[in-house]
Amino acid sequence: MIKVDIQKVFPKFKLQAKFTADCKMIVIFGPSGAGKxxxxxxxxxxxxxxAGRIRVGDQTFFDSETGLNQPPRQRRIGYVLQEYALFPHLTVAENIAFGLKGLTRWAKRSKVDEMLKLMRLQGLEDIYPAKISGGQKQRTALARALIIEPKALLLDEPFSALDSAVREKLRLDLSQIKQQYDIPIIMVTHNLEEAYQLAEQMVIIDEGRVLQSGKSSDIFYHPINRTVARFVGAKNIFTGYVFKITNGDTVIDTGGFKTTIGTRSELSVGDKVGFCIRPEDVMVIRPDKVLGFGVKKNLFPGRIVGTSHRGDSCLLQFKLEKSVSNRDFDFTIKLPAHAYQRLELHKYPTVTVSLKKQAIHVFGADTTADNRPLTAVKGTGSGNDSRPRTVDRR
Amino acid sequence: MNLTPLLLTLKVSIISTALVFILGLLLVEAASRLALRTRNVVRLIATLPLALPPTVLGYYLLVVFARGTVIDKVFKALFGTSLIFTWPAAVVASMIAAFPLFFMTAMPAFEGIDKSLINAAKTLGKTNWQIFRQVKLPLAWRGIASGTLLAFARALGEFGITLMIAGNIPGKTQTAPLAIYDFVVSGNRSAANSLAAILALAGFIFLFLGIWLSQRRRYKFQR
Structure with a gap:
């Protein structure tokens, strides 16, 4: 159990981190400079x-009310820093043994040997960190942190400096550590894929504040506002108002198109709402396809105006036929590569997209993030941030 | 040749350099934990003797340690004698002259240590003293050693401050540089020559070693 509720004011930044976690893999996710x-x-x-309080397990590390502030050396927190921070003047084995105390030379040696084996570092014990690879450095740093039998393991951007083959191995290493050590692992990343793959719980943080915290699938499919939606790659984010409610079906008008979102008892006509749909949930339908009975709502004709291949998947940019937006496209659609090949979309000048009611996630329109000027909104660092700019900001 | 001035110089230089080494390390370690702004104030004060004329420094010390002042009384109570015009005054003079050189060389060596290494050591359960011994000293030893050598070279040749507060008493406070001055004034060119040559050579060697150490950036383990 980890409970964090802290505030700290810096000259140009305010940190207000508040979250509770009771699982073994917590990922703090947010753009660079968010306060992770x-x-x-x-x-x-x-x-x-x-001010505030920090609890890990049954121990309070910090409490401004009682004036408690345990120094780092007493907290026993394994901390793997971003650039690993291995001691350059010590060998791999000496680095790993650094935090051990009160043991005989022999006991130290056997503990270090155990770690070398666990972290696949045998044969490197007498080598200095400057001569080993990035992955080996990281495993040395992990071994050095784990050998003190910490109460929690903190990892700062563990994947950022590694190439993709090594990243995959690290992922395996981490799941092994998760099994072998009964401690919470808290990892910081700005990489969405890694966050989703590893997290049991995700904490979304931006500009020093926690925006949302919870199970990663919840956050992916139910972001609480547009900033979170954007961070988790919902891509298609809109605002509009409730146009009408018929037979329990709520229809939202975004100004550019009207869409049915199913039954939403909490909404009434005229309410301003925001909603999003993930790019993989937007379906593309060829004009020659005969639609089944019942599939007649949320169909929008238009053109594919851009295609970018991502290896195993393909991102399409879709422009509505009756588009009122001055953006190049209205929707981003993600298709598996095989589906894209099978559809042969280039043969058709117009196609139709369908928005599944169940896949549309509605959140309140008036969030604080909504009122920020666009220029101040930071990207997620992925470089592919196709946030809607006009459709939703009328 | 009378060896007394040379031996006194050696004694004074060794003691003053040892004291500079200890006090300097303490100050550098303390300053390395300060914010840059405060650290720069420390840096300014610690290196000020470099910018002041030795006679001015000597004069101020003379004022401070003059017989009858509070500091003189404290010193007397502690050591049973006044400082002025004794050989320990030459030690103080050399320390003040040499301290800036040690500080200027050792401080950047400490400042150059990656802060994340210190943080890592803290989370691994180390106290500040353990971090100093196990991380900072091994990583900064080149700067420290180089600073010590430069300080020693400077202490060997100290003249101005020593003259002001220790005086030029043959056999008691007359160090080698002061003896050279006396030899020149009294026209004893050969004695002046040999003593000057010894000092010049020693200064050159220690300066050379100090500079050589500080310029060798690569560590064995970083190659």
């Missing part, structure tokens, strides 16, 4: 919050 690393540093005791 600062949150880890506060957990490790390397920075002192102005």
């Amino acid at each position: 690393s600062l949150t880890l540093q506060a957990l490790a005791g390397l920075i002192k919050p102005d």
